[in-house]
Amino acid sequence: MQPSESNVIIQKPLSELIADQLKQKIWKEDIQLGERLLETELAEHYDVSRSTIREALRILESEELVVSQARKGTYVADFTDRDANEMIELRTLLESHAFEQAMPRLESEHIAKLEEIVGQMKARADEQDWNGLFELDMRFHSYVVGLCGNSRIIKIYDSLQVQIRTFLMHLDRYYSSPQAFYDEHVQLLEALVSGDVHTVNRRVREHIEYVETKLLGQQDKLEEVYSNE
Structure with a gap:
C-alpha cells in the first residue's frame, strides 16, 4: 500500500x-x-x-x-535584475521547447488537469491572492514541462523550482491586476489546445518575457520581433 x-x-x-x-x-x-x-x-x-x-x-x-x-x-539571497534576466532567458529556452514537445502528447485527461488548474487560478485572482496564483502558475508550467518526454529537461526544470518561485514573488508589481496574470494562462491553455506550434511558442515567450519588457523597457523591441515572425 x-x-x-x-x-x-x-x-x-x-x-x-x-x-x-x-x-x-x-x-x-x-x-x-x-x-x-x-x-x-x-x-x-x-x-x-x-x-x-x-x-x-x-x-x-x-x-x-x-x-x-x-x-x-x-x-x-537578494534577487537582482541580473538574476531576473538570467531566469527569464533560461525559462524561455526550456519552456518554449518543452511546451512544443508536450503538445502532441496532450490527451483529454491532461487538458482536463490544466483546465482544473486554470479554474483554481480564477478563484485566486478573484480573491486577489497573488501567492496562491504563483503556486498555481508553477503547477501549470511544471505539469506541461512534465509532458515533454525529455527526462533531462524535466530534471533540470525541477531543480530550478525554488529559484523560479523566488523570481515569481515580486511579479505582482509588474501586472495591472491578478486578472491579467490569470488571463495569460487562459491564453496559454488555448494555445496548447489549438495545436498551433507557432502560437504556443509566442504565448510562452510573451508570458515569460513580459517582466523583462518592464525591467528593461523593451516592449517596442519585442513587439517588432513578434510582428516579424
Whole structure:
C-alpha cells in the first residue's frame, strides 16, 4: 500500500520541514530578501536545536535561496535584475521547447488537469491572492514541462523550482491586476489546445518575457520581433 501524502510529509526530517516553512515566509515576504537569518532566534522560534537550524539553512543554501558569508552570517539571497534576466532567458529556452514537445502528447485527461488548474487560478485572482496564483502558475508550467518526454529537461526544470518561485514573488508589481496574470494562462491553455506550434511558442515567450519588457523597457523591441515572425 502506498503511503498517503500526509504520511510522507510527517516522515520528512525536521530540518526539511523548517526549510519549507522558511521558504514560504520568504515567498510571502514575511522574511525579506537580503535579511539576516540568526540561528539562535530561529532555534528559539521553532523550539529546536541550532544544529537542526543549521541543517535547514544548508538545504536553503543548496537551493541558492540563502547565502552564508564567512564571519558575517547567513542571509536570504537578494534577487537582482541580473538574476531576473538570467531566469527569464533560461525559462524561455526550456519552456518554449518543452511546451512544443508536450503538445502532441496532450490527451483529454491532461487538458482536463490544466483546465482544473486554470479554474483554481480564477478563484485566486478573484480573491486577489497573488501567492496562491504563483503556486498555481508553477503547477501549470511544471505539469506541461512534465509532458515533454525529455527526462533531462524535466530534471533540470525541477531543480530550478525554488529559484523560479523566488523570481515569481515580486511579479505582482509588474501586472495591472491578478486578472491579467490569470488571463495569460487562459491564453496559454488555448494555445496548447489549438495545436498551433507557432502560437504556443509566442504565448510562452510573451508570458515569460513580459517582466523583462518592464525591467528593461523593451516592449517596442519585442513587439517588432513578434510582428516579424
